[in-house]
Amino acid sequence: MRTATIILTVNNRVGVLARVAGLLASRGHNIESIIGAPTEQPDTYKIHLVILGPKEKIEQAKKQLNNLVDTLKLIDISHRRRTLVREYVLIKVRAGRDLSAIFAQAGACDARVLDAGPRSATLDLAGSVRKVDRLIERLKPLGIVEFVRSGRIALGGR
Amino acid sequence: MTGAEILLDVFRREGVDILFGYPGGVVIPVFDALPKSGLNLVLTRHEQAAVHAADGYARASGKVGVCLVTSGPGATNSITGLANAKLDSVPMVFVSGQVATSLQGTDAFQETDMAGLTRSVCKHSYQVQSIGELPRIIKESFYIARSGRPGPVAVDLPVDVALAARGAYAYPESIDLPGYHPVRWGHPRRLRELARALSESRKPLLLSGGGIAASGAAGELAAFLEKTRIPVAVTMMGLGCVRWDHPQYLGMPGMHGRAAANLALSECDCLVAVGARFDDRVTGDKRAFASGAVVAHIDIDPAEIGKNVRTKIPIVGDAREVLRELTTLVKPRSVDEWNRRTERWVRDYPLNSGSSAGGGLSPQMVIDGLNRAAGDEAIVVTDVGQNQMWAALGWRHLRPRAFISSGGLGTMGFGLPAAIGAALACPERNVVAVCGDGGLQMNIQELATAGLNRIPVKIAVLNNMCLGMVRQWQELFWGKRYSKTCLRQGPECGPECPGPEGCQRPYKPDFVRAAEAFGLPGFRARTPAEAGDVIEAGFRLPGPVLMEFMIQPEENVFPMVPAGRPIREMVFGDSA
Numbered sequence: 255m256r257t258a259t260i261i262l263t264v265n266n267r268v269g270v271l272a273r274v275a276g277l278l279a280s281r282g283h284n285i286e287s288i289i290g291a292p293t294e295q296p297d298t299y300k301i302h303l304v305i306l307g308p309k310e311k312i313e314q315a316k317k318q319l320n321n322l323v324d325t326l327k328l329i330d331i332s333h334r335r336r337t338l339v340r341e342y343v344l345i346k347v348r349a350g351r352d353l354s355a356i357f358a359q360a361g362a363c364d365a366r367v368l369d370a371g372p373r374s375a376t377l378d379l380a381g382s383v384r385k386v387d388r389l390i391e392r393l394k395p396l397g398i399v400e401f402v403r404s405g406r407i408a409l410g411g412r
Numbered sequence: 413m414t415g416a417e418i419l420l421d422v423f424r425r426e427g428v429d430i431l432f433g434y435p436g437g438v439v440i441p442v443f444d445a446l447p448k449s450g451l452n453l454v455l456t457r458h459e460q461a462a463v464h465a466a467d468g469y470a471r472a473s474g475k476v477g478v479c480l481v482t483s484g485p486g487a488t489n490s491i492t493g494l495a496n497a498k499l500d501s502v503p504m505v506f507v508s509g510q511v512a513t514s515l516q517g518t519d520a521f522q523e524t525d526m527a528g529l530t531r532s533v534c535k536h537s538y539q540v541q542s543i544g545e546l547p548r549i550i551k552e553s554f555y556i557a558r559s560g561r562p563g564p565v566a567v568d569l570p571v572d573v574a575l576a577a578r579g580a581y582a583y584p585e586s587i588d589l590p591g592y593h594p595v596r597w598g599h600p601r602r603l604r605e606l607a608r609a610l611s612e613s614r615k616p617l618l619l620s621g622g623g624i625a626a627s628g629a630a631g632e633l634a635a636f637l638e639k640t641r642i643p644v645a646v647t648m649m650g651l652g653c654v655r656w657d658h659p660q661y662l663g664m665p666g667m668h669g670r671a672a673a674n675l676a677l678s679e680c681d682c683l684v685a686v687g688a689r690f691d692d693r694v695t696g697d698k699r700a701f702a703s704g705a706v707v708a709h710i711d712i713d714p715a716e717i718g719k720n721v722r723t724k725i726p727i728v729g730d731a732r733e734v735l736r737e738l739t740t741l742v743k744p745r746s747v748d749e750w751n752r753r754t755e756r757w758v759r760d761y762p763l764n765s766g767s768s769a770g771g772g773l774s775p776q777m778v779i780d781g782l783n784r785a786a787g788d789e790a791i792v793v794t795d796v797g798q799n800q801m802w803a804a805l806g807w808r809h810l811r812p813r814a815f816i817s818s819g820g821l822g823t824m825g826f827g828l829p830a831a832i833g834a835a836l837a838c839p840e841r842n843v844v845a846v847c848g849d850g851g852l853q854m855n856i857q858e859l860a861t862a863g864l865n866r867i868p869v870k871i872a873v874l875n876n877m878c879l880g881m882v883r884q885w886q887e888l889f890w891g892k893r894y895s896k897t898c899l900r901q902g903p904e905c906g907p908e909c910p911g912p913e914g915c916q917r918p919y920k921p922d923f924v925r926a927a928e929a930f931g932l933p934g935f936r937a938r939t940p941a942e943a944g945d946v947i948e949a950g951f952r953l954p955g956p957v958l959m960e961f962m963i964q965p966e967e968n969v970f971p972m973v974p975a976g977r978p979i980r981e982m983v984f985g986d987s988a
Contacts, residue, residue, distance in 0.1 A: 264591070265591065268527075268539055269527050269539065272527075273531060276528075276532060277531075277532070314715065314719055317715035317717075318715045320715075321714070321715050323556060323591060
C-alpha cells in the first residue's frame, strides 16, 4: 500500500467535486483526504486528493480521473521534491492545573496554543505532514480529546 | 425560439433524424415542438426500451443514438439502458426532463437527482442551468458521445429552460473542451517495439474487440492479417470485424468461446489485443491467461490498459490509425507450424451442433435456419443468456455492426427494443431479434411499438420454458437444484424443482397469441420441419413477425469454462 498526493485542476462546474469523489468511490479507491477550493482563476477549481492503495490501483485511479471530461490537469506530487505540501490541524488536549507540559510540547513542535482552560487546551499547527504527525504523537501521552486534520494541500515549486 | 425548439434544432444540425422516447409532464414543451422540427420520434412503450432502441440504432448505423424522456420515473427507468450503453461504448445523447430550477432539491413531483444517478453510468453528464448554455451543452454532448471511446452523455433539462424564450440562437460552430483530448495516434516508439516483438514471436495471436467496429477499422485489420498471417480471436463485441470463414479466424474466446480461440490464447507467446478490454468473461482466471505471452494492448482509452491484464507494450490510440501504422512497420510473415496448429484446433473442436434426440428442435438448428433465411446482409440482434451464446457461436459473421448484443452489462430485455432501433437505422436490411422466452418478457410491451409502426423485425423466440443460462449453471455447478429458473412454476410446485422432465404444467404466455394481440403475426414451431416452415413464412411476410421455437429445455451452451477457471479448462457437452 502506498499513498499518492494528487493535485487535480478541473472545470469550475456544478457537481465537479461530487463527480471526482463519486468516480473514486465507484471504482473502489480509497480516499484518505479530499479538499476542493476555487483558485486564482474563476473558471477552474482545484482538488487536492490523497489516495491509498497498491501501485497499480493508484495508476488506474489517475487514468480514470484523467478521463473525466472536466479534468484539465492532473499532477501526482507524491515523488516531487520541489513541492510544498501542507496540512493544518486543530487539537484539543486534556488539561490539568499545570499547563506547562502542553506549552512545552507546543513550543517544541511550533504549534500555537489557542485556548487553555481548566479542562482542556486547544492547539493548532500548519506545517508538513510529518510535523503534524509528530505533534499528535507528542500530545498523545497528555490525552487527546479530539483532533481534526484539514487534509493536504500542495503547491508546486519552480 | 424556446429552449425546446433550440434543443431540437441542435439535434437536427447534429444529423439526427430519428430519436426514441416517451413523454411526461416536464418534457411536454419539447414534445410540443416536435411536429414542427421534422424529427421523427419513435414512441416506445417503456423508457428502458427507448434507450435500448437508441442503442441498437447507434450500433447498427454508427451514428449517435438519441433519447428523450421525462423526469423522475422516466429518467430512472432509463438507467439500465445507459449503463448498458456505457459498458459497450455506444455513442448516445440522452435528454431527460427535470423539474423547474426553482423547485430543484425540494423533492418536487417526479424529481430525481439525475446528475447523481447518471454519473457512474455515463461518459459525461450535464445539468442545464439556463437557455444561454443549452446549444453549447447539446453540441458538446454529441461530440463527447461520438469521439474517443464512445459512450452515453446525459443531459438534465429543467422545464423552465425548455420553456424559456429568446431570439435567434447562435449554433456553436466549434467545440472548446480544454480537458478533453482523445489520443488518436499511437506512440511511434511503442509501435516499433510491438513490431519487433511480433518479429521475434513464434506463436503470435491477435485479439480483436469491439473497438475495431467503433473506429471503423475492419479494413485495416484485414490488411494487417493479410500481411502478418497472424491467427485472430474475436471477442463477442467484435464479431463480424473478421469474416467467419477467414483462414486465420479462430472464433470467439472466453467462457462460451470456441476451443481454438481459448487454446491459442493459452499458448501464444505474443498477444496483441486491439480494442478489447479483457473482460473476465474472456480471460477466465487471469493468472493463467496468456501467461507465457508478451502482451501488447492497443486501446483508445488509456484507463483500459493494464486494468485487467499486465501489459508489456501499451499503445494508446485509435485502432484504425494504429493498425494502419503497425501494418507498415511489421515484417511480413507466412503461414507456419503455429498457424497450422491453430487451424487443427478449429477442425478438431467443431461447433456444437446440438442434440436433436427424439426429433426435437435444437437451438443451433434454429440459428442456422434464421441465418440462411436472413441472408448475408442481415443484422442479428440478441437478447442475453443461452440464446445470445448460440447466436454468437452459430451465426456466420461477415461484417461489423451486424451482430448486436448486450456484452458488458448482460441486459435481459435488450434484444427486442435494440432490434427495433437497428431496423429503423437500416430499413433495407433484414433484422433478426434472437430472444429467449425470459428476456422477451422483460420488454414484451415493445411488440406494440414494432406492430403499430410496422417496423420489420423478425423476432425469434427460443423458448425452453426456463431461464436457460442460470438453469445451466444450476445443472452443472449447483447440484441440479433448479431454484426459480423454471418459467412454468406455480403454487403446486414444491420448493425443489426436479427439472423439466415429466412436467405437465402449461407455459405462459402464449407468445403467438400475445404477438397477435399486439398486432403482428405469430408462428410456432415444435419440430425441425415446422421450424423450416415457420422461418420461411416469417421472412416471406413483410413487416414484423414473431416466430416461437419450442427448443429442448435441457440444451446447454458448450463449450463452457466454469467461472474463475483458466480458459483452457473447457467443459464439452455430450454431443460435442
